[in-house]
Amino acid sequence: DAGVIQSPRHEVTEMGQEVTLRCKPISGHDYLFWYRQTMMRGLELLIYFNNNVPIDDSGMPEDRFSAKMPNASFSTLKIQPSEPRDSAVYFCASSLALGGANTGELFFGEGSRLTVL
């Protein structure tokens, strides 16, 4: 299995521009998560999906952030307009549903490092 695939790995943009981060979860996983990692705030859960449906978006910082999961193999996190304080590493993770031997550990992608100038 290729694991969770994120793109781009690095993005440098200017304030006010739209940023779209992409994620392909592990095939067959039921849950998809978006996290943001910064030195100041650590790992923050932004939103998670179950079977393509957003379950909890309480961590999304503000209306500038939006996430979609149009199908089981693809999700996007969009920031519009971007601001310098959005600079961070954004991680996507996926997981199987609980049950049997599955206890819901997360499988992370390599992250997308965003720099907003």
Add this chain to the structure above:
Amino acid sequence: AQSVAQPEDQVNVAEGNPLTVKCTYSVSGNPYLFWYVQYPNRGLQFLLKYITGDNLVKGSYGFEAEFNKSQTSFHLKKPSALVSDSALYFCAVRDPHGGGFKTIFGAGTRLFVKA
């Protein structure tokens, strides 16, 4: 609401010595507890988990962790540290009864193993 605390920003240990990375948690019910490791410029990797049963759980790379319900702790341990263990370690908690599938991470503890 669930939360997790890692009281040490950094742990320093000599190669060959035992190591402990501390974690305490707060959930309303019985927690699911996890440890993850992050190497530079990489995503987090799962190390081990506690769901139920034996309080001592074993995971990858010789790591183990001890669940202590009375102290609400889940400390990560290894009997003999390696230089290659140097990384950022995260404790995580999920409240399967009250928090759904939300997994909350601690701030992380940086482990330095000196040769």
